[in-house]
Amino acid sequence: MIQTRRTLIAHLGTAIASSAITLGPKPYRSQATDTTAVDRIRIGQIGVGHGHASKISVYRNSPDYEVVGIVEHDLTVREAARSNNAFQDVPWMTQEQLLNVPGLQAVLVETEVRDSLEVAHACIDAGKHIHLDKPAGDSLPRFQELIRKAEASRLMIQMGYMYRYNPAIILLRELLKQGYLGDIFEIHAVMSKVLPASDRIEQAKYQGGMMFELGCHLIDLILGMMGVPDRVHPFSQSTSAFGDTLNDNMLAVLTYPRAIATVKSSAVEVEGFSRRHLVVCGTEGTVHIQPLDNPTATLSLSKVRGNYRSGIQEVQFPKYVRYVDDAADMARILRGEKESDYTYAHDLHVQQTVLRASGL
Numbered sequence: 001m002i003q004t005r006r007t008l009i010a011h012l013g014t015a016i017a018s019s020a021i022t023l024g025p026k027p028y029r030s031q032a033t034d035t036t037a038v039d040r041i042r043i044g045q046i047g048v049g050h051g052h053a054s055k056i057s058v059y060r061n062s063p064d065y066e067v068v069g070i071v072e073h074d075l076t077v078r079e080a081a082r083s084n085n086a087f088q089d090v091p092w093m094t095q096e097q098l099l100n101v102p103g104l105q106a107v108l109v110e111t112e113v114r115d116s117l118e119v120a121h122a123c124i125d126a127g128k129h130i131h132l133d134k135p136a137g138d139s140l141p142r143f144q145e146l147i148r149k150a151e152a153s154r155l156m157i158q159m160g161y162m163y164r165y166n167p168a169i170i171l172l173r174e175l176l177k178q179g180y181l182g183d184i185f186e187i188h189a190v191m192s193k194v195l196p197a198s199d200r201i202e203q204a205k206y207q208g209g210m211m212f213e214l215g216c217h218l219i220d221l222i223l224g225m226m227g228v229p230d231r232v233h234p235f236s237q238s239t240s241a242f243g244d245t246l247n248d249n250m251l252a253v254l255t256y257p258r259a260i261a262t263v264k265s266s267a268v269e270v271e272g273f274s275r276r277h278l279v280v281c282g283t284e285g286t287v288h289i290q291p292l293d294n295p296t297a298t299l300s301l302s303k304v305r306g307n308y309r310s311g312i313q314e315v316q317f318p319k320y321v322r323y324v325d326d327a328a329d330m331a332r333i334l335r336g337e338k339e340s341d342y343t344y345a346h347d348l349h350v351q352q353t354v355l356r357a358s359g360l
Contacts, residue, residue: 028156029339040066041331044098046119047111048072050133052160054086056108058323064331068101069093095119099126105334106156109133113206117142120157124149129334131326133160135216136351138206138360143351147344156340158330159347161220165325167317168295169221172280172287176225180305182284184226187261189218189279191292192272200246200267208358209236209247215265216354221278222254222261224342228349229254229261232356241268252357263357294320 043065045056049072059065069091072078081087098104099122106129109120117137123130124146136143136159150157163169175181191214195203206212211234223229233253238245248267253260269275277290285301297315304310332338 027340027343028333030334030336040064041105041334042066042068042103043106043108044069044101044104045108045110046071046095046098047109048081048087049077049112050110052133053110054084055323057086058327062327064328068104069098071095071098095122099128105129113138117146120146124153124155129156131158131160131330135212135354140351140355144348147348151344156333157347161217162322163217163221163292165329166295167320168289168297171297171315175287180285180301181280181282183258184280184282185259186281187222190264191215191218191276192266192269194270194272195267197242200242200244204244204246208360209250210265210267211250211252212354212358215250215252215263215357218263219354219357220350223346223350223353226256226259226261229256229353231255232353234357234359236359239268
């Protein structure tokens with residue numbers, strides 16, 4: 001039985017409300033209400049060098065936010081960004097000016113990865129909540145210190161892992177919560193693309209290669225389902241397809257007491273976006289989500305479970321737009337309407353595992 005769109009949306013509404021990640025103590029929750037339901041949250045952005053920096057348009061289009069300014073230290077990068085519609089008509093300013101805007105509550109950290117932790121520390125030190133794009137820098141001690149300071153100051157760190165609020169992932173979490181899949185014994189995840197030569201040069205500066213760049217999204221999902229792995233086995237390879245040193249063909253195997261998860265990421269797969277997928281296999285059922293970016297899920301069950309019949313069935317979802325749900329969830333958290341679905345400990349464990357899976 002294929003679910004109707006109305007039934008699916010109602011089902012996902014319940015699932016979203018009950019899909020909290022419980023790995024580790026103390027998820028962030030606002031103690032004091034910073035704003036009311038009718039106030040707009042004042043937010044700014046530091047950096048446009050990250051590949052996801054144009055997400056600021058989501059916040060500009062949201063009734064929850066007022067975007068007050070944007071910062072880019074590199075003049076060349078800033079000038080190139082001026083032609084991007086996402087940044088047009090937003091005031092450009094220095095970092096000091098932004099962090100001193102009256103009423104500023106949160107900052108999107110969208111710098112290049114090598115600069116992200118320095119900027120994130122400055123924002124936390126200034127008492128601002130942050131959305132920190134992935135991965136969480138390239139220094140584990142600096143990220144650990146950031147987590148410590150944010151938790152001590154009761155400030156939110158929302159990581160920019162873009163599949164957390166994907167409707168197929170929300171559905172998967174609900175199926176796991178209900179026990180419909182039985183005991184999980186296998187997870188297989190792939191996230192690849194063809195990286196242009198110019199981008200490869202920049203990415204090759206990070207020894208972690210494509211596992212560091214793309215595989216981190218999948219590792220975030222796996223730890224959300226399974227917790228911290230017992231062991232992480234990294235496999236790195238450079239195909240030298242472009243004559244550089246980028247580790248562009250990578251595999252990580254995460255082992256648990258009764259399960260094995262594999263993560264594959266490359267920079268040379270033709271039409272890699274369409275084959276991005278997540279497969280979760282349990283003793284009572286399997287979920288295959290593909291593609292991840294605009295998902296369809298194939299569900300196989302050993303018996304009737306809730307609204308789902310036994311056997312193979314396909315679940316369709318409404319068109320998914322990245323970051324809209326992330327922004328909406330952040331607004332609810334900052335208003336004190338809910339606690340974060342992701343603990344400080346979860347984000348720290350993800351970064352540790354990403355570095356291990358990247359061979360670092």
